[in-house]
Amino acid sequence: MTSLDDGTDVRSRVTIRCQGNASIGVTFCDRFNFDADSVHYPVELWAPGLTARVNEVVA
Structure with a gap:
């Protein structure tokens, strides 16, 4: 999992491998x-032979 917490104006993201x-x-x-x-948030998925992005998932 990746977490960006360096105090800059960077949007957060969570990566699961x-x-x-x-x-x-x-x-x-x-x-x-x-x-x-x-x-609302985008979800990016990847695997060998697959790259996909869903621009708006709602929770």
Whole structure:
């Protein structure tokens, strides 16, 4: 997992990598809110032969 906590104006991101194969993983990044009831963020996925990004996941 990657955490950026250096006091600069960098958007936070969380990266999770597969323990058995570090070339497989997912990143949750650039969180933003439209209202007080939800959080929106892009999700980036990668694996050999696959690179994908979903620009708006809502939680």
